[in-house]
Amino acid sequence: MVAPLGRERRWRREQADRSPSRGVLVALVLACAVLVVLDKQGGEDSPVEAARRAVGEAIGPAESFSAEVVAPFAAVPDFFRSRDSLRDDVRELESENQRLRAEARTVDLDRNRLAAYDGLARTAADTGYSLVPARVIGVGPRQSFSQTVTIDAGSSAGVTPDLTVVNDDGLVGRVVRVTRTTATVLLLGDADSVVGGRLSKSMELGFLRGRGEIGSEALLDLDLVDDTVPVDEGDVVTTWGSEGGGPYVAGVPIGEVVSVTSSPRETSRTAAIAPYVDFTALDLVGVVVPGGTTSDRGLLSAEEGR
Amino acid sequence: MTAARVAAAGTLVVVAVVLQVSFFSHLAWDGVVPNLALLVVVGAALVRGPQFAAGLGFAAGVLLDLAPPADHVAGRWALALVLVGWVAGQVRQELRPSVPFVLATVGVCSLLGTSVFALTGVLLGDGLISLPDMVQVIAIALVWDVVLGLLVLPATMLLLRRLHPAGLAW
Numbered sequence: 001m002v003a004p005l006g007r008e009r010r011w012r013r014e015q016a017d018r019s020p021s022r023g024v025l026v027a028l029v030l031a032c033a034v035l036v037v038l039d040k041q042g043g044e045d046s047p048v049e050a051a052r053r054a055v056g057e058a059i060g061p062a063e064s065f066s067a068e069v070v071a072p073f074a075a076v077p078d079f080f081r082s083r084d085s086l087r088d089d090v091r092e093l094e095s096e097n098q099r100l101r102a103e104a105r106t107v108d109l110d111r112n113r114l115a116a117y118d119g120l121a122r123t124a125a126d127t128g129y130s131l132v133p134a135r136v137i138g139v140g141p142r143q144s145f146s147q148t149v150t151i152d153a154g155s156s157a158g159v160t161p162d163l164t165v166v167n168d169d170g171l172v173g174r175v176v177r178v179t180r181t182t183a184t185v186l187l188l189g190d191a192d193s194v195v196g197g198r199l200s201k202s203m204e205l206g207f208l209r210g211r212g213e214i215g216s217e218a219l220l221d222l223d224l225v226d227d228t229v230p231v232d233e234g235d236v237v238t239t240w241g242s243e244g245g246g247p248y249v250a251g252v253p254i255g256e257v258v259s260v261t262s263s264p265r266e267t268s269r270t271a272a273i274a275p276y277v278d279f280t281a282l283d284l285v286g287v288v289v290p291g292g293t294t295s296d297r298g299l300l301s302a303e304e305g306r
Numbered sequence: 307m308t309a310a311r312v313a314a315a316g317t318l319v320v321v322a323v324v325l326q327v328s329f330f331s332h333l334a335w336d337g338v339v340p341n342l343a344l345l346v347v348v349g350a351a352l353v354r355g356p357q358f359a360a361g362l363g364f365a366a367g368v369l370l371d372l373a374p375p376a377d378h379v380a381g382r383w384a385l386a387l388v389l390v391g392w393v394a395g396q397v398r399q400e401l402r403p404s405v406p407f408v409l410a411t412v413g414v415c416s417l418l419g420t421s422v423f424a425l426t427g428v429l430l431g432d433g434l435i436s437l438p439d440m441v442q443v444i445a446i447a448l449v450w451d452v453v454l455g456l457l458v459l460p461a462t463m464l465l466l467r468r469l470h471p472a473g474l475a476w
Contacts, residue, residue, distance in 0.1 A: 024357050028364045028388045035381030048380045055372040066328040138327035140375045142337030148375035184375045212435040214337035
């Protein structure tokens with residue numbers, strides 16, 4: 001109403017608003033830098049880990065609740081997709097059937113491979129581990145350039161860091177940190193993920209690295225320790241595990257070799273591995289815990305599962 | 307009133323972060339989800355100016371950095387969103403901003419936020435990925451943010467404007 005006065009007051013406020021904002025900006029940027037340095041240098045016992053845990057305790061249940069609420073809505077696109085996807089499934093199964101028939105005809109169905117599978121089954125039965133069932137309640141955005149998910153099982157369910165996470169297709173990843181009710185899982189495809197892998201056919205060892213890719217076509221790189229070993233497409237890669245089962249237990253199927261590239265200059269060979277697990281459609285997973293772990297939910301033991 | 311405003315902005319940020327990981331992950335396009343926290347910060351900047359928005363950006367960024375399943379070096383999203391809040395605050399206008407203006411701001415801020423995050427990752431050697439992948443992610447994020455900004459920003463701005471002290475409203 002009193003235009004000049006109003007304008008002046010507004011202008012003053014503008015000044016008050018804008019001039020100190022540079023100071024505020026500098027302070028906030030410095031705060032960010034401090035946070036980065038603390039987290040980067042501190043490692044496992046930095047104060048940032050404590051903060052992460054505290055935030056996780058608070059946000060975890062909210063994520064859990066939200067995942068529960070949106071689950072029915074999230075399934076909606078599937079209703080519309082179902083007919084098309086069923087048709088796709090039929091086509092896929094038919095082609096797979098054909099391939100399997102052709103394979104069955106080749107009578108010398110690799111005895112070697114069969115032995116490997118047998119061994120695999122035996123390892124799985126012998127490990128004596130149990131599974132904590134859990135559901136994925138949060139997926140890290142790809143903008144963050146790391147591939148992690150939150151699951152709804154935490155320390156009260158017997159989950160601790162550095163445990164193997166699997167689903168019914170194979171290896172999913174490992175637990176990197178836990179809160180009481182949730183755990184963060186680093187997926188195989190993350191660029192920071194390194195897993196010891198073994199070619200089931202030749203029993204050769206190598207290291208699998210994620211490429212930071214996501215989606216159904218995402219691949220992993222297998223660097224073989226001994227690069228004179230023959231590697232064929234379709235070879236199955238399983239984990240070779242480390243002492244005490246952490247972070248990865250032995251004998252969990254990871255994926256199949258889809259292509260092999262060798263670079264004469266580096267005298268090394270790299271195989272591209274297609275993981276069995278579809279990381280874009282993760283839902284029910286199991287965390288491999290040592291037998292006898294106390295948990296607030298029913299554990300699946302290896303014998304029951306089979 | 308100030309406390310109410312801070313509480314409202316804080317609640318918006320928490321809701322945004324939670325929805326981002328639990329709901330929008332189902333709608334993810336090539337793994338990229340709309341950055342709701344960034345949209346809330348831009349909304350706050352357009353209503354409240356750079357100082358408030360930079361502070362809110364810091365809070366939202368720290369939450370994004372720490373809330374599970376985040377596993378990158380903490381402080382990266384915080385830095386990105388502080389800059390976003392500050393830059394968006396610079397273009398705040400006296401008058402109610404028009405839709406194209408708001409969307410343009412969102413676009414610039416999305417580019418800025420995602421790029422700053424990606425670049426700090428390169429500088430810190432954290433979660434390295436290839437350049438084409440990075441460009442692709444930034445582009446998809448831009449589209450997502452602008453599309454969702456159409457819905458989220460008017461609501462955010464309306465809420466924050468409502469909580470504005472009556473005498474200072476413009």
